[in-house]
Amino acid sequence: MKICVTAKDKGMDSGIDPRFGRCAYFVIVDSESGSVNSFENTALDASGGAGIRAAEAVANLGAEALLTGSVGPNAFSILSEVGIEVRIGIKGTVADALNAYREGKLEAIDSPNASAHAGMK
Amino acid sequence: MxxxxxxxxxxxxxxxxxxxxxxxxxxxxxxxxxxxxxxxxxxxxxELEKVEDVSCPVPVIDSDKCTLCGKCATFCRYNALAALPTGIMVFPFLCHGCGGCGLVCPEGAVQEEPRVLGVVEKGKxxxxxxxxxxxxxxxxxxxxxxxxxxxxxxxxxxxxxxxxxxxxxxxxxxxxxxxxxxxxxxxxxxxxxxxxxxxxxxxxxxxxxxxxxxxxxxxxxxxxxxxxxxxxxxxxxxxxxxxxxxxxxxxxxxxxxxxxxxxxxxxxxxxxxxxxxxxxxxxx
Structure with a gap:
């Protein structure tokens, strides 16, 4: 299973970024193979629709779960269309976020938990 | 003048x-x-009367023709389209009506329909x-x-x-x-x-x-x-x-x-x- 964590930099030791649409990197960890791949978020500087572009990228990277801090309405509609499980409340590093997920400590959401443009503040 | x-x-x-x-x-x-x-x-x-609606042409994707190549979404600088593994999703509120998605679509799968966003009125x-x-x-x-x-x-x-x-x-x-x-x-x-x-x-x-x-x-x-x-x-x-x-x-x-x-x-x-x-x- 591919799990995506929003992060400030590449790799497992990077600090997490609680913003989804405007995070710097998506770190994708394959829980079966253990492989770790980091992808730059090209939506970071979008003037609008960053959440849409970010959700599109995560969907096309084949992620099945997204661990982040907040997701706005447009991004959420894509994630739910594709069937990606969304968990919030990550802290610390990417590795910390994955541990929290495995221990069932991250809250699942079934609706957006941020307003449009919240990541720009 | x-x-x-x-x-x-x-x-x-x-x-x-x-x-x-x-x-x-x-x-x-x-x-x-x-x-x-x-x-x-x-x-x-x-006293005002309506002269015309103001509408923006927004894309509608013909899923029979669409091959999910994603060119429309890549082109859109307002990110009004998302190319997903399951299909193209359209966000009409972000669309500026430029028509570019239809021009770059190699399959002719982008149709347009008007979305009313305002009105012109005139004094009687x-x-x-x-x-x-x-x-x-x-x-x-x-x-x-x-x-x-x-x-x-x-x-x-x-x-x-x-x-x-x-x-x-x-x-x-x-x-x-x-x-x-x-x-x-x-x-x-x-x-x-x-x-x-x-x-x-x-x-x-x-x-x-x-x-x-x-x-x-x-x-x-x-x-x-x-x-x-x-x-x-x-x-x-x-x-x-x-x-x-x-x-x-x-x-x-x-x-x-x-x-x-x-x-x-x-x-x-x-x-x-x-x-x-x-x-x-x-x-x-």
Whole structure:
């Protein structure tokens, strides 16, 4: 299973970024193979629709779960269309976020938990 | 001749100048282009009728033809389309209606359908002035399309006054863009002066001749006048900071209707602009 964590930099030791649409990197960890791949978020500087572009990228990277801090309405509609499980409340590093997920400590959401443009503040 | 009334800062008196000006000269047209909050009719009190809907063409994807190549989504700089493994998702609120997605689609899978985002209205009374306004629907962002559609109703054979939105962003550019002259209304306060200078930069960049009306003259200090003198910007008119004018405004009455002499002043300003004798600054 591919799990995506929003992060400030590449790799497992990077600090997490609680913003989804405007995070710097998506770190994708394959829980079966253990492989770790980091992808730059090209939506970071979008003037609008960053959440849409970010959700599109995560969907096309084949992620099945997204661990982040907040997701706005447009991004959420894509994630739910594709069937990606969304968990919030990550802290610390990417590795910390994955541990929290495995221990069932991250809250699942079934609706957006941020307003449009919240990541720009 | 098309004269735009703009300001930078909001609440300096654009609508006051626009409405009193059109009531002071025969045969004028007035276009309220502040489509997010058109308020000229508070002072005109005309009965309005719809002229046309303003709509934006938004993409509709034919999933039988679509191969999910994603070219449409990659092209869209407003991110109104997302190419997902399950299909193309469209976000119509973000679409600016450019039609680019349809042009780049190799399969002809992008159709367009109109999405109404505002309306153009017209005053039922055509004398002594003809009045049009645009109204952007609540929650919509694309004021420029409503403004452009509204301005298609300008009769170029007669003078037209364009009441602009405040600020210096896209809606203002759309409103003043094809004007022959721009009247900048300001007040000599720190905030008024700050935004006035931004507005001056905009009209200079757009190469539109312009002059200034100082509203609430007597309030604040002389910084606007000092600036205009130094920059050789003509001051077309000064409207005093007068309790009677303020009271009439609060009652929705254009002050030229109640205060003798002011129609002549506005008419003289119009004549000066029309004849070019006010020596408007073009491109200093």
């Amino acid at each position: 098309k004269i735009a009334i703009a300001s930078g800062k909001g609440g300096t008196g654009k609508t006051t100048v626009a409405v009193n000006l059109v009531l002071s000269v025969e045969g004028m047209q007035l276009f309220d282009c502040d489509v997010e909050e058109p308020n000229c009719n508070l002072f005109l009190g005309q 009374t055509t004398a002594p002035l003809e009045f049009y306004r645009g109204l952007l629907n609540i929650g919509e962002a694309m004021a420029t399309l409503v403004i452009r559609t509204l301005q298609e109703h300008i009769d170029a054979s007669r003078p037209a006054i364009i009441d602009s939105p405040p600020g210096v962003a896209c809606p203002v550019i759309a409103a003043v863009g094809n004007a022959d002259y721009c009247v900048l209304v300001t007040e000599s306060t720190p905030f008024g002066f700050h935004d006035f200078k931004l507005a001056v930069e905009v009209v200079k960049l757009m190469k539109i001749p312009f002059g200034v009306v100082i509203n609430r003259d007597g309030l604040g200090d002389s910084r606007v006048e000092d600036f205009c003198r130094a920059e050789k910007i003509p001051i077309l008119l000064k409207i005093p900071n007068d309790m009677r004018i303020a009271r009439l405004y609060s009652e929705g009455i254009p002050f030229v209707e109640e205060m003798p002499g002011w129609k002549e002043k506005f008419a003289a300003m119009f004549k000066a602009i029309e004849s070019g004798s006010e020596s408007g600054v073009m491109n200093a």
